[in-house]
Amino acid sequence: MDQKLLRRVRRRDRMANWLITAGGLFVIICVLGILVLIANVAVPLLLPPAAQQVASFPLPRVSGEGRELLAVGVDDYLEVGYVITGQGEVGFFDLKQGRLLDTRDLYPPPESVGETDRPEGPEAARTAEPGEPGEPEQGSRPGLVHADPLGGGKYSLLWSDGTLNLVRIYSRRVFDPQGRPSMERMVDQQASLTHSGVEERANPALLSLGRVFGGEDEETQTRVSLLQDGKILVEKHIRGMDLLGEETLENFREILETGLEAPITALQLDSEGNNLYAGTEDGHLLRWTLQDPEDIRLLDRLQGFPDGRVITSLGMLLGDTTLLVGDEKGGVSGWFPVPRGDEGMRVLALVHRIKPHPRPVKGFQPAHQSKFTASISSSGTVHLDQLTNEQHLLTLTDGETRPGGSAPAGAGVILGAISPRDDGYIALTGDGQVILWHLRIPHPEVSLGGYFGKIWYENYPRSAYVWQSSSGTDDFEPKFSLMPLVFGTLKGTFWGMLFAAPLAILAAMYTSHLMQPGLRRYIKPAFEIMGSVPTVVIGFLAALWLAPLVKASLTGFLLIMGILPLTVLVALVVYGGLARYPFFSRLVRGHEFLFMAPALLLGVWLAFVLGARLDTALFGGELPAWLFENLGVRFDQRNSIVISAALGFAVLPIIFTISDDALVNVPRNLTAASLALGASRWQTVWRVILPSASPGIFAALMVGLGRATGETMIVLMATGNTPLMDWSIFNGMRTMSANIAVEIPEAPVDGTLYRTLFLSAVLLFITTFILNTLAEVVRMRLRKKFGQY
């Protein structure tokens, strides 16, 4: 042979080899790249939360020192911190340099005492500067007794003269004419709630909580006071508008008694002033509803802890549903009313227990945008915990040695607050240090346990797998359980494959070896055209045409499953009888389906006619209603029967085509040998061809399975996207792929939902990857066993 040519051929061979290898590698890299890209978005979900101490300095001198410090706080930008002193002043300080900026008075200006109006704007709301007229004399002024943080820089303040007012402390960015920003510190007086004027002197309030709730037309002010004799005074002022547009004001007043020996040790009111909670010295928890001021009722009075421990602190988690309970043993727990029994009763129940403190719990600082809370114990450490999934996020301790000497023993955090954006924590220690931590807790609401385990959500009677990711309100508790989605994906795939796989493989067996070869040339492309129908069209037809049809003649559809095999059997008997005549046998050979098709159509027709008859005779006209009434089975119009057919229709052509190719490629010598040895056509196909082609058929099934798992448009349109966990064929499902398509458009980029959707994409990817790998392994084994076809 020509050496030159040979070399050229070899060279080209080598080049082709490289090219193919490079192409293959490129594909692998691309696929891996996609996986990395998707996973990259999802990974931050699983990163642990972090805190970084960024500032620590001694609290600058606030005027009127020597009195108690009642609260500490920080602004939106983590630039300005403040403390509220027992003298009723707020002292602002710079968090970078640690110097005092200014102090403001918090006592309500005299003209606003007793008034319910909100100030017009921030300008009008600024408290009087020191020295301005109207400022009360320093000596005669009442002191501040209690500061109750309401979150977001708002406080309900109780003064020693019984006055209660609501203030908001914040700082805002202002720009001078040159456009340079600077911070302006603000104090808004929001409302002032006075007693209706009774025996304050004899029985002063130890503790008062105030809440204002409402809009422009209607406003409810609630003030709850724990009196010295252990009773609770509830006062409500409701300002509204009557039909003529006149302003109305209603006042309500009621004294509540606990009916218990032990005194109240903690009191908490939700932000709308509708529910009042109290904890006692012997571990009792009480709940009153104040919603209807004419019907104030005690809803719960229960022994919260069997060992009768003192309840030291109560708090309300964002959303006003979960009550945080801290006790003398350091236990932190979440409670909310849980539906019990049939009649809509809701009973306060212990739902979440989180990591306990070593010492009694002193106070809670719930986060403002998420369902986690900070808690301080008397040991001076701060815990940050997510309630929903009972995850301990962080422990903050003052670990750093300070400039100018070490911390004296026993100095720990005594006051603290989460910043309004949940990105920082400011604390005041017993030895007068201010500490600021930057928090990085981007996704507190999710954890691996939460994705795959049951969780007890607010307002639910028990723990459950729930997917309900979004809502129109801020205080919503997002529910990200991937289980219903994984389940839905498996369910859809299962019913779809159950429909498609037997049909496709049997059809392939028939067309490849039993049918007239000439006909196969038309049948196979016909199937392939079927495979090219856009899935959106299939989904559309399934949802708009098939679903109502299935519901209308459900009995017929169910009967098909029984009647079709029967008709086939009858047709076979008839066929057997006719086959004795050589004329018929020659005519039909290879065209058997021409004989069977009418029989099948007849069977379907029979099923529907019989179904309609049965419906009127037995099921009162509608099988779905009958099923529900007698068996309790709920039938949904968008159900697995529809999905089975639609998804089956979509994957059938692929399975058919690949199986058919595998079957056709079994060498003719095997078939010929089998037939020559006297095996019938059926025996040949069943015993010789099928095993030889099994690796190919298996591959076809796996490709079909992958397609069914990832199919989006059909399930999106025809399943109803119901995240149920129920194998019933009479209801739908929500698959991972459809879920991504439904929810990604409005998921805020880099938010928890967004990343969770990417995580489910990774899950889908891995599922498909595992399926394909498994398929390849099994195919190799089958190939080894049955020869190389």
Add this chain to the structure above:
Amino acid sequence: MKTPRSTGHPVYGTLLPLALVFWLALVSPAAAQIKVDPDLPEYKPVSGVSGNLNSVGSDTLNNMMTLWSETFRKIYPNVNIQVEGKGSSTAPPALVEGTAQLGPMSRAMKNSEIERFESRFGFKPTRFGVALDSLAIFVHKDNPLESLSLPQVDAIFSKNRRGGMPRDIFTWGQLGLTAPWANRSISLYGRNSASGTYGYFKEVGLFKGDFKDRVKEQPGSASVVQGVESDLGAIGYSGIGYKTSGVRVVPISKKNGGKAYPPEYAHVLKGKYPLSRALFIYIVQTPGKPLDKITAEFLRFVLSRQGQEVVVKDGYLPLPAKMALKQLKNLP
């Protein structure tokens, strides 16, 4: 078992006009019923309006914003308007960061959003109500249900029943219907979670509870209506603009036993129909400084008769003249 009945006597008084309304609804498309208030001012073009306008916000308002800007640009060809509708929550950040002059929202700003705005600018955002919308509860046209109360709606759609109903409602019999309806189970249809309608219904209709898992989430308002049309035992919610002849709108009362109102324009205006809301555009209006001309003219146009005709065209409810005029006063 005592089944809660909301169909008390007060309803019969409204039955005749109601029937009339339904008859009207059947013979004429919904949009044709609503007439723009003739007292709305005509929009008169002024000179010297040109430049760029950016709008970032609600997807409910997206169509309407696009229609408005198209019509506006016919008047002022030198104006360039970009409309981005990715949900109401995207509007406040866009205003605060200055990437948009207009922030269309299908709900009022949350307190936290207003506070953030205030922290940045030192004043509150200015709100313009630009259209009204009412969500309707649809049932199959053959369904004899007369009315529902909000707590009943909650017990039908929600698994938490925060509205206060003691029991779950899952058959039509529990709503007082007789055979053959009594034993039919209720088939639920709703919008997908990405829509503002979903969020609004969850807040008002479900009292902030969660939807049942059985609620079939449809990708669009039209397919909710289509689902109800083809499913005898169905109930679903979506915008009133999507009503067809195959479905019936159920009047809603605020409380059990209260008077139920259909989502008619008149009841929405008076605040009698509980599932209605206003749609807003938020802007940054510095006190004491004139608003830039293009934004002011756009809002003047939106609040004019031409602008409100666009609202009707898009299937929403127009503002009454009084409300529009009151807001026009706030414009320079």
